[in-house]
Amino acid sequence: MKFDLLIAGGGLGGCAASLAACSKGLRVLMTEETDWIGGQVTSQGVPPDENRWIEEFGCTGRYREYRNRVRDYYLRNMPMTESPEYLNPGKGLVGSLCHDPRVTLAVLYEMLSPYLLSGQLTLWTDTIVSSIERKGAILQKAVVQNTVTSKKTAIDFNYIIDATEAGDLLPLAKMDYVIGAESKADTDEPHATEEREPHNIQAFTHVLAMEYREGENHVIPKPELYDFWKEFQPDFWPDKFLSFFAPHPITHEKREYVMFPHEDMFPLWEYRRIFSADSFSLNGAGDISLMNWPQNDYFLGNVYDVTQEEKEKHLFKAKQLSLSLFYWLQTEAPIPGGGKGYPGLKLRGDVLGTPDGLAKSVYIRESRRIKAHYTIREQDVSPSFQEGKTGKSYFDSVGIGSYSIDLHPSISGQNYIDIPALPFQIPLGALLPKETDNLLAGNKNIGTTHITNGCYRLHPVEWNIGEACGALVAYCIKNQIKPLEVRETPSELRSFQESLRADGFELEWPEDRIGG
Template sequence: MRLSAVPSLALLAFLSLAMPEAHAQAPTVPAPFELTRVLDIEKRRAVTVAVAPSDVSLSCEVLVVGGGLGGVAAAEAAAKRGFSVVLVEPTRMLGGQLTSQLVPVPDENSHVEKEPGPSTKTYRALRQAVRDYYNAQPGVKRGAGKNIGDCWVSRVSGLPTVWEKAIRDRLAPYEKSGTIRRILMRHQLRSVTRYSGQERINYADLADLETGKITRVGCQFLLDATEDGAALALAGSPFRLGQESLAEFGESLAPETANPSWVQSFTYCFLMDWQAAPGPILEKPAEYDYFKSLGEYTLDYIYRDKAEPYSVRYKVLGRVEANGRGYLPFWTYRRLIAASSFMGKTSPVGDLALINWRGNDFHEESYLDKPVDEQVRILERGLNFAKGFAYWLQTECPRDEDPTKLGYPEMQVPADGWAIHPYIRESRRLQARTTLTQNHLRSPDPAAKWGTVFPDTVGCALYAMDIHPSKGEPPLLSVALPYHLPLGAFLPASGPTNILPAAKNFGASRLALASARMHPTEFLAGEIAGSLAAFCLEKNLRDPSAVHDSPALLAEFQARLKAQGVMLRWDEILAP
């Protein structure tokens, strides 16, 4: 497990360092390193950054880097309190997991729709907007918009474009008022610079991925909502990466030896629609035979939620009985649109399904901490691995009606059916004043209904600890109790004081973040960070730790969160 206050040698290589250039501004010191080339993750290429001075300069009170779920939640939370915001996103879509990463059927818990409930009121309103959209469409059966895909992994579904519209609609009033000063799409963070002699960030340089030109944004707070904790690394904030050992936190599920290379696998998700007649077969991708030899191109799924792992061989359209229970079809698992949700239609013809399965879950290599060219190569391999699974489904998947017959050419990948960003499950994690661990998600009391209740609790979450392994690592799926997020997990133990984690990068062990990485908790993390930055600006606090250290300020901040629909304790949600 890597603890880093400054970049490791591998990270230095990943950052493609140039010598720091001198800046004309006297109040600042150069960034510890600046990228000469940055990753364009959407187009899987390296972009050379212009060495000329920045073309545009902006200023804001809150700079949010990353337009995923945490980022949009953070931007709205800060703008709602009247503070100026600049939001930055490297792809052409806001929404992260729900949009560019193509997981628009969110992984949630059974309490998420309660009022009051876990995550946030804003998150539930976003979900409801998607339902309202589909319920208002002509031809939709009464109530079918609640889960237009009739999928069984989630209670809500919908197209990525519909989710993004719901997000854009929420941000639009703040853009119109000018509180959100700019949303910089297709921009990647290049460097972060501090005030001279201070542990505070002054500005960040952002590279336009189409031109390579730089936009400099001055800010009072920088919120890292990136998918991989890149802003923490560039700012020199201490972070964790990889698997901790048993000795570090006493987590029973941790291995005896730490392993910094264990970073959860990433996935290129894709869409398939079901056509009435067979369609064209995809081109066989590079390395297909090798990828197939890994044994992941299968409808078998190994469950590890009991003492002994067990395997289920799913059918594409049929139900399977195994281990004393029934298992629904592979096709409907993450179906986005069910034809049967519309009047006079039946599935599967006309269905649109999301494929996020073991067959496109890339274990072979992680792109984190790699040079830019290596990142591009690894991402391309990950995409080819996913294309191999789509090819296998069309050509070699056993058919339900006769397993000796192979392939479902009825399944077709639409022209825009590939994710523009891989689904990222693991990020660098802040070394914080408090580290959330497995032990806070469990209890030695078998009658316990929830995990540790922190005095500085700022939110509620729940999901299993679910690790999609790296190469050579055993998978893990282990239950968790409903648990709480402490404010201390959002406060740096050292380093810059005005950079805050706003996604799946707050202070937690790898095991704890294997639960907290899911859609509603990432959104919650962003809303906490955005609200904390706004609270500090209102109180003229330069260091957010002051909120943690003052009982009066902490109580006021917790009351603020609760008033905006962030529940702080599970005993306020669960019935006695």
């Protein structure tokens, strides 16, 4: 089978790349390892975590269309009790669009439907790229495999985008790549480690969905590893892991959380709540929240560049951690004012499309990363190094984003790193590997460091990265030019950036509107 573009990974980056490439007439195959497209938002169960200007600017036009369609889905299909200017279906604290993963799944299929119906876009779920044939700087063929039937299909392509969650194509293509933390000698970053630490990789999380039905009893059987997790306390953690205490992400001081709002403590239930029942006229409906908290970050091992046995062990233990935390909440969590346990908590696997209440896939924060033509360092985004309101200005900008440098505890035992980062641009050079001409990085696998991965890994940035990759492939095919030549030829780069603007990309921040 022959395609202009093969996209591995159907997350937000992959879907955005498909939309951009198909809109320019390319014939595209997109593969997705699970049976749900949408990645972070859907199969991993992480509602959008966005910049504070997102309602006005700070994303691509297609990402804004996606957000608008999510809200419209609720307004068309759900009886509302209120009509806010910007509907937040869950009233979650993490962002202004906390919503059910199934809504994003429906919206993405709707956005892709013109190309799916016409056959211009071929989508194969439950499918991975199992091998790649490389000749010099060109990737020539791939074999994709259905993970259910084991059927393999040979694919020819002109370009390939690695939009997988962990940069899975990089080892298949025998490319050099980076994992973990670079040393100060490598990057000169203030928060880099003294030596290279390949195992200094952020925790991943197995998210679960839960509803609260006060007065009912939905206590699950005691999880197999509950006793282990109940006694677990890392050296850098201020209390037992299964507790309402965790390090403050910035100060590392002991911080107390609470399940539901109480005094001035942080209410975990509202953090990633995706359905706020009081917003809808539905009899008997309860609030629904997603568990992605400090207490179910898993950092006892990694799930890539390890043996299959090791991977499966850590996936099982991560799932057991989330279930153990859930069981602890049901049976032993202290209640303000006295008592313990919230037996009315109920697993909602239907929300995540699974029978056990947990997401289809773990949320991976830190991927393998390409050795890129440009590597984004802490100095590029830090207010300690950059004057003005934004980070370093890149001549080859293909988008913008904003998030703090937010690193969760790591497999090597390092605590949180949470430090300020200025609103930033996305340089084209960070999407281009040094050693191949027709592979682009379309997810968290771009040329960041361990440190700057912490601010380039969230939803609107991943979308922008993927959409820019899809647009670049279309531009290169149309103009018979290589991606690196676009970056290195001023007239071509200018023409490409003009085409991005015409398609709704924002390539720089409006400094007069973003404040101090």
